[in-house]
Every structure is written in C-alpha cells, then in structure tokens.
Amino acid sequence: MLLQTDNYHFEMIHSELKWAVGEDNVRTDDADKLGHSIDYYWVPELWHDRNCPPQPPQIIVTPETAQDVAKVMKIANNYKIPVTPWGGGSGSQGGALPIYGGISLDTKKLNKVLEIDEKSLTITAETGCNMQQLEWATEKAGYSTMHFPASIACATLGGFLAHRGTGVLSTKYGKIEDMVMSIEMVTPEGEVINTLPVPRHASGPDLTQMFLGSEGTLGVMTKVTLKIHPIPECRKFHAFLFKNMTSAMAAGSELMTSRLRPAVIRLYDTPETAKLIKKVLGIDREGSYLVFGFDGPEEMVDLEMARACEICRKQNPEDLGTEMGQTWWDNRYKFFYPPYMFHMPQAFGTLDTVATFANIENVYWAMKKVVTENFPQATFIGHFSHWYEWGCMLYARFIIDDPPSDPAEATALYNKIWDMAIRAAMDNGGVINEHHGVGLKLGRMMPELYGNAFDILKRIKKIMDPNNIMNPGKMGFGN
Numbered sequence: 123m124l125l126q127t128d129n130y131h132f133e134m135i136h137s138e139l140k141w142a143v144g145e146d147n148v149r150t151d152d153a154d155k156l157g158h159s160i161d162y163y164w165v166p167e168l169w170h171d172r173n174c175p176p177q178p179p180q181i182i183v184t185p186e187t188a189q190d191v192a193k194v195m196k197i198a199n200n201y202k203i204p205v206t207p208w209g210g211g212s213g214s215q216g217g218a219l220p221i222y223g224g225i226s227l228d229t230k231k232l233n234k235v236l237e238i239d240e241k242s243l244t245i246t247a248e249t250g251c252n253m254q255q256l257e258w259a260t261e262k263a264g265y266s267t268m269h270f271p272a273s274i275a276c277a278t279l280g281g282f283l284a285h286r287g288t289g290v291l292s293t294k295y296g297k298i299e300d301m302v303m304s305i306e307m308v309t310p311e312g313e314v315i316n317t318l319p320v321p322r323h324a325s326g327p328d329l330t331q332m333f334l335g336s337e338g339t340l341g342v343m344t345k346v347t348l349k350i351h352p353i354p355e356c357r358k359f360h361a362f363l364f365k366n367m368t369s370a371m372a373a374g375s376e377l378m379t380s381r382l383r384p385a386v387i388r389l390y391d392t393p394e395t396a397k398l399i400k401k402v403l404g405i406d407r408e409g410s411y412l413v414f415g416f417d418g419p420e421e422m423v424d425l426e427m428a429r430a431c432e433i434c435r436k437q438n439p440e441d442l443g444t445e446m447g448q449t450w451w452d453n454r455y456k457f458f459y460p461p462y463m464f465h466m467p468q469a470f471g472t473l474d475t476v477a478t479f480a481n482i483e484n485v486y487w488a489m490k491k492v493v494t495e496n497f498p499q500a501t502f503i504g505h506f507s508h509w510y511e512w513g514c515m516l517y518a519r520f521i522i523d524d525p526p527s528d529p530a531e532a533t534a535l536y537n538k539i540w541d542m543a544i545r546a547a548m549d550n551g552g553v554i555n556e557h558h559g560v561g562l563k564l565g566r567m568m569p570e571l572y573g574n575a576f577d578i579l580k581r582i583k584k585i586m587d588p589n590n591i592m593n594p595g596k597m598g599f600g601n
C-alpha cells in the first residue's frame with residue numbers, strides 16, 4: 123500500500139505517472155480524492171454523512187489510451203501499489219472504492235466510439251463511454267444498444283461489463299454479457315490483450331466471459347465490441363393487477379416457459395405495488411402489478427401480446443390495459459431517483475438475486491421472513507425484473523427509516539441484514555447477486571457460494587495479478 127506519509131516514494135510515483143500519461147491526467151487535489159472515495163454503496167455514504175469520509179485514493183489517473191493504462195499498471199506493479207478502476211462511481215457494492223488507497227484509475231477519458239459495423243450490427247467503443255452517450259451515438263446511426271439500465275446517465279460501459287449489469291429490456295436482448303462480441307483488456311502486469319472476435323466458437327474456453335464480471339480484479343477492460351439492434355417497428359405494453367404475487371408469478375413464468383419473447387416483464391410484490399406503483403402510477407388498490415412489453419414487427423407484437431394476455435387472464439387478474447403498461451415504461455427510471463428512491467438518513471439495500479422458477483418464490487419468502495422476523499424496524503419490498511426461460515431475478519429491498527445514528531452501529535446492523543438475507547437466498551437456490559456485483563459489500567460470502575471452486579478463482583487471480591495490485595479487498599480475494 124502507498125503510504126501517505128512517505129513523501130519520497132509518493133513524489134517518485136507521482137512523477138513517473140505524470141511522465142507516463144501526461145501531467146493533465148494525474149490529479150491529487152482533495153476534491154477529486156473525496157469524489158473518488160464514495161460510490162453508491164450505502165456504507166460509505168453513511169460515513170461521509172457522519173463526517174468520517176472513508177479512505178480516498180492518493181492519486182487519480184485518467185489514461186487516454188490502453189497503452190496509457192498499461193504504463194500505469196507497470197508503475198503500480200513496480201511499487202506494488204493498489205490500482206482501483208473507476209467508471210462512473212454508480213456501483214452499489216463499493217467495488218470502485220480505493221479501500222487501500224493508491225491509484226484510482228478513472229476511465230472517463232477512454233470515451234471514443236470507434237466503429238459501427240452495419241453489416242454485422244456491432245459497435246466498438248472504449249469502455250469509459252457514458253452509457254447514455256453510447257446509446258445516443260448508436261441511435262444517431264439508426265440502431266440501439268438495447269441496454270437501458272436505470273443508471274444509464276451516470277454509469278460507464280466498463281462498469282456494466284465489470285458487474286455483468288443489466289437493462290430494462292434484458293428479457294429479450296440479454297444482460298450486458300450476452301451483448302458482448304469481444305473485449306480488449308489490460309492485464310495487471312501491463313499487457314494489452316484481445317479476446318476472440320466472435321462470442322460463439324469451439325476454440326478453447328471463453329476468456330471474454332471470464333473477464334466479464336471480474337470487477338477490476340483481473341485488469342482493466344479498455345475496449346469492447348457489442349451487438350446492436352435495429353430500432354423495432356413498434357413496442358407495446360400491457361399491465362395487469364393480480365390478486366397476489368403467487369398468481370402473478372404463475373402467469374409470468376408461463377409466459378417465459380411457453381417461449382414467448384417479451385422484451386420486458388416486471389412483477390411487483392404487493393408491498394411494493396402499494397408503496398411505489400401507487401406513487402408513480404397512481405394505482406391505489408391492493409394486488410400485485412405485472413407489466414410486460416413486446417417489440418418488433420407489429421403483426422408479431424400483436425400476436426405475442428394477445429397470447430401473453432391470454433396466459434395472464436387464466437389467473438383472473440384485473441386488466442389495467444395498455445395505458446397503464448405504457449405509463450410504467452415512460453416512468454421506468456423514476457423509481458430509482460428522488461423523491462421515489464430511498465435516501466439518507468434511511469438505510470436501504472438492494473438484495474438482488476436470481477433463481478429458477480422452481481426456487482424463486484421460496485427465495486423471496488425466505489429472504490422476507492429472515493428480514494422481517496429479525497429486523498422488525500425494516501420494511502421488505504421486492505419486484506422481479508429480469509426474466510429467463512428458466513427463472514427470474516428478484517430485486518428485493520430492505521428499508522430502515524431510522525437507523526442508529528452511530529455509524530459503526532448502523533454499519534453492523536446493515537451488514538447483519540445482508541449476511542442473513544443473502545444466506546437465506548443461497549440456502550434456497552439463489553446466488554449472491556444478479557447484476558450489481560459483489561464488490562466490497564459481499565466478498566465475504568464468495569467462498570460460501572462457490573465452495574471449493576472458489577480456490578480456482580483465487581488461483582486465476584494469483585496468476586494474473588501476482589502482486590495483488592488490482593482492486594484489492596474486493597470479490598473475496600483479500601488484500
């Protein structure tokens with residue numbers, strides 16, 4: 123770890139970095155350091171709020187090319203100092219926090235859109251591109267990435283690759299890992315490597331997929347080629363209010379197992395329907411709100427829509443029609459921002475997980491039981507956002523309106539809820555996380571999730587990053 127008190131070494135490294143990537147790309151001012159010590163993880167937000175800011179980086183570098191990144195890695199390896207990649211700082215797991223100080227490698231100057239291939243329908247871009255900017259550039263050429271996460275305006279492409287992120291239309295277009303053709307990566311020892319140009323092959327194991335989700339622990343992704351899509355002829359929505367979550371889940375799972383191809387399905391449990399759907403859409407009746415949408419050529423959309431409605435009607439829900447579906451789509455990002463989103467002094471966490479249809483309801487009930495029985499001060503709400511042929515994702519949340527004012531006490535309470543809720547998910551067929559990643563928040567549970575297979579991940583990390591400079595302390599790899 124780079125010692126703040128060791129001025130001799132600090133100035134040596136500072137000078138080398140300036141020489142390597144240019145003076146304008148190395149910063150040490152307090153405001154920048156403060157900005158790079160907080161992401162969207164509730165715990166650092168809390169400590170900032172209580173005037174105890176967590177560990178900042180000592181130096182922020184903003185490389186402009188993959189070669190710049192490689193130079194930074196070589197310097198960091200030489201001095202054995204931590205390098206933590208930083209995209210938009212919108213991650214919720216503390217992944218971008220430089221908890222051992224050192225270099226925060228901010229990717230935002232790696233922001234060029236390099237090529238749109240209209241024959242293959244792909245786009246190649248640098249990973250520091252802001253996701254909204256990338257979508258606008260794609261739309262300008264007449265296409266779409268179809269990646270619409272709620273943080274589209276504040277996160278980078280690299281952040282989504284690093285966390286296996288997902289957007290609202292994932293049910294048809296996939297999570298980010300399904301969209302990737304190939305990546306360019308700078309290894310911890312400063313080599314620039316490329317994975318194979320196509321995502322389907324029988325030419326050995328898939329390195330692209332190994333790096334996706336590695337959260338900056340195996341290197342820095344610098345460039346990516348993604349699939350893009352024509353703008354669909356039409357996109358239509360429909361919504362129903364079911365008597366309860368179980369009947370809504372029966373309809374949602376049948377929609378998927380009958381192999382219809384909705385672009386989106388979202389199902390809210392009754393408490394979230396009462397809390398958020400009521401506020402945003404004004405539906406003031408008890409029940410479980412389910413919305414779905416299809417896109418593509420209009421005849422196909424109408425046919426799939428009619429089939430999907432038939433499936434839902436078997437459960438006798440209230441038909442809310444197309445307008446209540448369209449309104450949900452028009453407001454889809456609102457749910458995640460003030461005044462609808464939870465915020466300080468409230469404590470809250472998104473306990474997202476994924477399981478098969480056979481297990482997902484058990485996961486929901488087990489998590490809810492453990493949270494409400496052990497933490498009566500917490501509210502538990504959830505919705506099911508991203509659907510697969512075999513199961514779906516649960517976006518569960520706990521909210522505490524009045525957490526302890528002492529930050530250590532509040533953090534201990536927060537961690538205990540995570541420990542119990544995620545273990546309840548794992549005990550019932552769920553996993554640690556579906557699209558927000560592991561980061562600092564959940565690393566301690568990785569050995570439990572993987573069993574002895576976690577040793578394989580640790581060995582890969584050791585071979586790729588022998589000095590453990592890349593994002594130490596994250597994903598359960600230790601420091």
Ligand SMILES: Cc1cc2nc3c(=O)[nH]c(=O)nc-3n(C[C@H](O)[C@H](O)[C@H](O)COP(=O)(O)OP(=O)(O)OC[C@H]3O[C@@H](n4cnc5c(N)ncnc54)[C@H](O)[C@@H]3O)c2cc1C
Binds near residue numbers: 207290558
């Ligand atoms: C309001 C809000 C809504 C959100 N909605 C969604 C959503 O709908 N879907 C979703 O998936 N997420 C969502 N998130 C979470 C967050 O936006 C994602 O996790 C996103 O992927 C983080 O991207 P970032 O650029 O901000 O990454 P950061 O937070 O800066 O970094 C995240 C991790 O990625 C690593 N990293 C960053 N860039 C690189 C790189 N180029 N190479 C290697 N490692 C890298 C960092 O070291 C860190 O470990 C939301 C967050 C907020 C605040």
